[in-house]
Amino acid sequence: MKKSRLYPFERNRYFYGKLLTVRDFESEQKYFNDKRRLLNRLLYGSGVLSGMQVVAVDDKTISVEMGVAIDYIGRELVIPSPVTLKLSMIEGFTNNEYKKNVYLCVAYDEKGKEPVHSVGNSAIRSDEVSEYNRVLESYRLFIVEEAPAPSSFEFVRLLENVATIYEDVGVRITQRMPKYVNPGEVVEIKLVVEKTLQTPRIAFQYEYDAVGFTTVGHDGQNVSFAEPGDAQETEYTVSFHVKAPLEAGSLATLTVPNSAAKLTIGDAVIPLDSNAKHVIEVLEEPVAERILKDWHERSLEEAVEGSADQSICLAKISLLQLGPTYMIEKVDRVPYNEYIESTSLLQRLAQTSRASSLHKFYASAETEDLEYGAKPSLDVQYHPERNEFDFKLGIPRPQHLYDEIATGTMEVLLESIGKTGGFFFSRGKKNYVSDEINHGLGEGQVSVVVGLEEVERSVAGDLNAVQKRVYYGQSDVFKGTEFEPDIPNVSLGTVVYPEKGTFRIGMKLQGEMESTASVIAVRWWAFKTLGTAPQQGEVDNEQLEDVLGEAAASEE
Template sequence: MKKTRYYPFERNRYFYGKLLTVRDFESEQKYFNDKRRLMNRLLHGAGVITGLQVIAVDDKSVSVEMGAAIDALGREIIIPSPVTLKLSMMQGFTNNEYAKNVYVCLAYDEKGKEPVHSVANAAVRSDEISEYNRVMESYKLFIREEAPDPAAFPIESLMEQTSVLYQDGQIRVLQKTPRYVNPGDIFEMSICVEKTLQAAKISFEFEMVTQQLLVEGAEADKVSFNEPQDQQETEYEVKVKLRADASSRGKGTIGIKRDNAVLRIGDKQVSLSSNRANEIMIIDGAVDKQWVDDFVNRSLEASLDSPSDPCIYLARISLLQMGPTYMIERVDQVPFNEYVYNASALQKLTPKEPSKSSLGGPITAKSKLRKISRGQAPELKVTFDQQKSELSFDLGLPAMAPGGDEMRTGVVEIPVEALNKFAASPFGRGGKSYVSPEIEHGLGLGNLFIYTGIEEVNGDYISDILSSSERLYYGSADVFKGSEYEPTGPDVKVGTILYPQKGTFRIGVRLQQPTEATQINIRWWAFKKTSDADEARNTIDIALLETASGQEEQQ
């Protein structure tokens, strides 16, 4: 970090007969530039003001849209028109390894313009002398291949502390905790995993060491994670609930036991690099007020701290290794939330505080559960008795089936897109995944079983005669290759995601090879055991009984 000293401010004093030199005119410009940039830095911060979206135009190039930003030194950066760049031609992009994440960065730059003959210099030198007549305020776009240090974002550091547990070219593991909590509060610690698409599967297990903090849950003091084999995500988050000691004040700490910490990346086991525990202050006052106090009580020197080479991270780009070259798989805009909002936008975007109730006393909540006819929609009636300060919930749930399991079925059509709009080939790209929208299975909330099959419909008359115009393939369809039953559709893998709390699911397919097909039909069946439905109902009953036990909520 370096401190940029805009102050003390000096301006020219003019008087009759004053000899004006280059120094005087430069100090005139510096006076106004420094004042404006100081106010930009202190009042607005650094980040994107508008525009500057990064868009993949093909497998190897991106376009940066026009827009405006302010850097960490308060300097305005303008991109006046869209610019298209090939990643491999940008400064900072190395060709030694392509299975990685890279960051498109924007920085302030100045360029000389309009070279003219220098009369004064020509009087003392015999050769031709030229100087630039103008200085154009411009920008530069470049690539950084490493994620920034969390300490590079001081505003976020006021509210949470982030430690890097492990980092290499493809994987980064972070530990995040809040800066302040109140005594007895339950809060969350997050272990965040950032990785490239082609990085090996990751798993970790370690014990936590705490001081004045208690871990909630059965597996106290243990944190573990195993990346699912059937998923390919670039970010994961593991949350651990903790409770601040109600009788303590001051500094609490949480860290990991390095001697028994296990971090596996594929078949390789590595050691965690951080031995510093996160600090959490246990305070009596409001946490949000403490954030504001820390912000306004910063010294001027601390407020003007900035990186030695300030830049704004416009996008994180996930690359895939494709033989000797690469392709762009995913673009995430402004990955570290570096935005600048004006006062009008903040006033609109800031959530309003709920109005306080005119009731001064506590409110008692009671509930009632009743059964209604099967097939009816659930009913919920809420009444409030102001005299008794009593809130009543009347919930009606439909009766379950008399016996057996419940089943639903349907067909979803998943479109297959072309390689990209610039590609000459219309075939879908092998290795590309396509995911359906959320599908409502109609069996209510809770866990259930989902089976899928690839539906193939052949419209020729020979298939109709042989009664084989419609086929459903389950499991691995490649076992039929070379036979008369070989599927004519694309070779795909099928997976499902269930949302038990929403009553929906998604189906995803992954092409194993290029295909000419424009869509893939997936037949699905959803089964729900009656015992599972009864268990879900019992869970609701227990929750309602707990509510009815007379818990009081102070408004």
């Protein structure tokens, strides 16, 4: 293979008496090399097989570990031992600007080895001529100061639709989404912001136009990114989701209009020159089948020559300017995931995946309160890397019932009659009617519930050890039990004045009192009905009991 061009394979034919020349031996080597490299390229692809880690030794020096890779025309790259180099000594590094990212790449190289005297050439030339006796397959490390375009990678072209929104020397903003979708599929779109460390803070927001796609999420068609103030990253990713059309065979588009976008770098507002646009095909068949079809139907020329001159990027190195010089701040290894995985490893991973997570997905959920009267909301986010759905459910808060409830106590003094030792509301009377009580809920129909309140304290008189009981209805039903109250047996009634917002409490003593209490405490609850007011005297008992239970708990 020469300059990545595929020639028909041709091998030597040997016979007795054949005169072997340099051409014959070169053809022998070329036959096996070209065939092996073609199979490497088509079977394994290109990338790092093992090793080749790049680490920063100090502020200006890097080390590349030993390793093996295959380049984009199938040639094996071997770094046989670790190599340590100053960044300024590597081919392609310039010293005129340090506020940048640089990319360390490796490429195949050959070097002559073992120079020997050439007998044949010396016969026709008077001076001594040397030729190399061996060819050493080697490598070449060099620096590239511009990031490769995402679409220059073969698998990105197969799997993704990439649109460049903005690009200059220090910043590149791209948007990436799947190349194909199935009907109704929730699609993840990634906004990728790449920058140098010393580029000022970036903020970017826009409203996209979608034809065919349906917005998923509570942000609508608005997407925004703001770089954190304390961040020291050179790449950020913001994800959002859309839902594909329900009909197969159509094309769906998603556009970022420059008129609806605002890019700020530092304090400067940067205008966008063009509209970034995705055109996505909606498929009937599974997406994986279509991608395999594209892979199988590519021509041999596309497979072999498509990326012939592309080297392998081993690291993205972020530099910081320090006065007239620089320092290495960060090293990202193999930033474009140019790896080759072992087929046996992939097989075992596939078996593990089938055994553990086939047809399974995971879900997490959370709820949030919305204002009373708002419509319920549901926001769904899908994370394909972990096959997980995040559900966020917004539930309107119920109407605040505590604003429609009032409570209070009323105390009635008892008077003693020395002759009988009994206790009555007043001398010779067993009935009592209170003055008008303002319940505080305003005009309108209310329901009033009253009960007798008893307060128990500890024997030691500890004021903190207080237990309240409120008895509704006839308290004598507890007589003879451990719950028998030390309060009179009193019947209670109420009269409500809806136009005034007031009510009265009436009490009647049932029989002679055996209680030693000198004061009767009456606890009252006023409940204002919501919605359609019930008819006078009509009470929703279940709702009333629930509300009173909550209110009693909060009161304690």
